[in-house]
Amino acid sequence: MSKQELVVLGQDADDFCRPGLSAAPLGEDRAGELARVFKALGDPVRLRLLSLIASRQGGEVCVCELTPAFEVSQPTISHHLKLLRQAGLIDGERRGTWVYYRVLPEALEGLAAVLRPRAAEAEA
């Protein structure tokens, strides 16, 4: 996958310094970038995949364990994983036959910070 395809939310230290959507009106570029990530989360199978990976003790899940958990085909699961990866929410590493996925916690933390309402921001 090319670097251009990736949303690198949370991989840039600046992301953590940017105000959330309750602090000031989002600009068009930033809104487009964030919308891509939220769109990746806007599907029940992708959310369950992300949750299976994010909740795993040890932090890594083999794709061979993910596919049997769903009643959809392996190519469909691969497609959903690709979209989560392009959104910068997970990363994967091939080792031998299988790809092992892990969540990028800084991306989840960055998105959570974007959503935080004004009252919560003031308390932080």
Add this chain to the structure above:
Amino acid sequence: MSKQELVVLGQDADDFCRPGLSAAPLGEDRAGELARVFKALGDPVRLRLLSLIASRQGGEVCVCELTPAFEVSQPTISHHLKLLRQAGLIDGERRGTWVYYRVLPEALEGLAAVLRPRAAEAEA
């Protein structure tokens, strides 16, 4: 709008007690419910509308102020506002000619909590 159409995330006290997606694998029902809300956020115009409303001092924005901020038609803006409302992220009240929108901060806070990664959950 009927009650059935609404996702009532954050309007139920139980939502705040539910674990986030990094705590345990999401069930199908919960994933479907959350996916609807994230889908509503997965559009740049809707994100900008939500941000305009959420960042407003005083908490309320007249629809008459929202429409001129976008290069899309008034019916399109109305449609986007309806989707944000159905997702339980904003609420609106008609007063005279105009509808006034406000954000539901408990819904934003609930979503932020869902996303929080495990390390952040342990610290909380």
